[in-house]
Amino acid sequence: MTATRAQFGTVTIVGVGLIGASLGLALKQAGVVTKVLGVGRSKANIDQAQKMGAIDGVVDLVEAAKQSDVIVLCVPVAQMRATFEAIEPHLESQTMITDAGSTKGDVILAAKEVLGKKACQFVPAHPIAGGAQHGASAAKADLFQGKQTIICPIQENSPQDTDLIIRFWESTGSVVKKISSTQHDAIYAAVSHLPHILSYALMASVVNSEDAEQKLSHVGAGFKDFTRIAASSPEMWRDICLGNRTAILKELDQYLAIVSHMRKLIAENDGVGLEKLFNKASKARQDLDGL
Structure with a gap:
């Protein structure tokens, strides 16, 4: 209407x-x-x-x-x-x-x-x-x-x-x-809240490193794209993290398991496993552009 x-x-x-x-x-x-x-x-x-x-x-x-x-x-x-x-x-x-x-x-x-x-x-x-x-x-x-x-x-x-x-x-x-509100909080923990947390985390990781100044002087488009949302309101995102704590922790645990698996593949020099994982993620991301 x-x-x-x-x-x-x-x-x-x-x-x-x-x-x-x-x-x-x-x-x-x-x-x-x-x-x-x-x-x-x-x-x-x-x-x-x-x-x-x-x-x-x-x-x-x-x-x-x-x-x-x-x-x-x-x-x-x-x-x-x-x-x-x-x-x-x-x-x-x-x-x-x-x-x-x-x-x-x-x-x-x-x-x-x-x-x-x-x-x-x-x-x-x-x-x-x-x-x-x-x-x-x-x-x-x-x-x-x-x-x-x-x-x-x-x-x-x-x-x-x-x-x-x-x-x-x-x-x-x-x-x-x-x-429903339950669906909403589960979905947005994955597709909105988690990406913001990861963007803040990457920014914090680089800023807290000993050679932070050197690293930040060499950032390119990829880093800027990934961390763009870390410039968002800290107060707002603090409240979102605490307000949707249960759903966010579930998504964060799943993400950490994937990262742990990727670390293992890199440590074991497993190029085949890495490429398989990257291919699956890459195709899913390309498909998003068609939506």
Whole structure:
């Protein structure tokens, strides 16, 4: 379904960094909101968001709960519980909440525990969009265009409320998919959370070596491509690692087993075994480009 003009009324974005400010720009460009308000910790960042037109005004969480038709939580996942606690006493019955968190199980648990009967007003989401840079200054209106947004409805959500939040994310240009929160956390531990951990780990390994300066002065495109996402927000990724700990540890253990096997092949001078492993991985990566 296509969004009609101003159908989402007043939207408040809590956390106007890359995702939040880009969301404000996208909603305003689509003409589906009356106004966009912003809540933020950093005055410089929220001033930047207002200056670039991502938000029309600044409010606190109490006013956000009282004034908004839709509230979008774009804060690090560890801050979700405190945000729900601030909103809950003032939350109007018609106000919907969605989020942009990269983990879902922990956020849903916090919502149910804090919001109680009002948890039905929260439809969890995760836009699969972003970049290595963070903050409002990196925001762009087309960030979500053609990208997936995962919706993980909870049993308390009504079909109408779920549809509203689906249309909300579709209005940004997103392609919306529905999966369970358990599926979401298992999948993204493998295809998003683990790659970020490995990128940080490689960067840390080189930086902590005795000849770090020499190594870094000789990096090429491969190293830069692999470590690009290590420039992402450390606070956000700390929270994701702890919030999705069980699924991430499972993926990390599997990865370490593969690395251990590769080390053994190299130590034993087993070129045939190495090439077989590399061939399988290489073909799978080439096939990805056809998707």
